[in-house]
Amino acid sequence: MEVIQAFIDQYALLLTRGIWDTIVMTGVSTFFAYVLGIPIGVALVLTSPVGLHPHRIFHEILGWIVNMGRSIPFIILLVLLLPLSRLLVGTAMGVSGAIVPLTIAAAPFVGRLVEQSLSEVKGGLVEAAQSFGASTLQIVLKVFLKEGLPSLVRGVSITFITLFGYVAIAGALTGAGGLGDIAIRYGFQRFQGDVMIVAVAICIVLVQIAQSIGDSLARRIDKRK
């Protein structure tokens, strides 16, 4: 009992701070990854050969950029984007410094997830909307995004969890903080295995929670039963 109490006394603040930093970095970069990723996904769907506005060259170039973005290992992207971070948020270090590379790393991935979700929307629904005189913008907002919403929500939890892993790398490498940073610093650099194990256990729990929230939300909003 006393051992646990002593551990809590010593590390509770550190770990709470770590949880908070991790959630902020993951949440904020997930949000901005969608700000970039939704237009990418929509553009891919609209310009595909079977889309509303087929455009082979645009589709291929965008697809190529997305694939490029996805194929660069995160750790390299992180280093490459240090200057961009400094430019956009004034620093490459800390929580805010990590958000730029995290967002850029996730955006192409999110673009593909969104493309996937939207292409699951039945062509017949798009056609029905067209037959009532819907414009392309109306079809995107009222058909693709609305009908694809449950699937999009599932994608958000996948993205959140993927970024969760990237946050650990960013945290450890740029001193941005977070649970990954704590686990590495205490576990490997100071040989305090207990702190590392607790930090990793908290990560596992957070991922499970994120997945459950995503699943239940998607299920709740889906009106197909």
Add this chain to the structure above:
Amino acid sequence: MIEIRHLTKVFSGTSEHHALHDVSLTIQDGEIFGIIGASGAGKSTLVRCINLLERPTSGRIIIDGVDVTGFKGRQLHEFRSSIGMIFQDFSLFQQRSVLGNVTFPLELRHDKREHRQARARELLELVGLTDKEKSFPSQLSGGQQQRVAIARALANHPKIMLCDEATSALDTRTAASILGLLKNINKDLGVTMIVITHSLSVAEKVCDKIAVIDEGKIVEQGLTAEVFANPQSPITRELLKNDKLSSVLNGADLDEAAGELSGGGA
């Protein structure tokens, strides 16, 4: 009046496919006009050209004297919103309630919410689904879903309604009730209907006139009764023969026969 003039549609892909060849038709206001033909004959393509879901390769679509063939952008959207359409698979929005489906065409034109809902409720009453407005399509039977789709198609007060195999996914009895509904809408609201079907009994029951299409060409057209009584083209004769056969296989005639055997009592 709908005038289709020398309509041709070529699908260019890996190989060129002539889906429609020089099709000309005139459909008068208030008619129920049937389009029949075998699978792949070009029925859907022809009807989808009327509201320009399919762009004609050549030829003209003239509605009430206005050539709409070149319509684009806002003009095209406005034109399409004046034509209702229903589909074989209903094509209802799964994530919208019944009411939300019927208000959809009005939302596109930014109608006021109260106005949209009032109009939608009026139409749900017309199709007999007042108590379902809060349901979602997945909770409805096929026949109910098609009624919602009909209400949705009527939301904008269309003068024309396009029906592509609207009853093909339904059992005989449900199909009959949907056809009855369409007929009433035609009679009471004066909506001109273009009805695609490959069932001749459907055509016989509801259509004032029919056109028979084969390999993208109109092979025969005229008053339904006349075409049925005195088919001119071998294609039509073939269709009539097959339809008799299929109605026997469907058990329609067998039911009648069974009824007679049991003394006709019911």
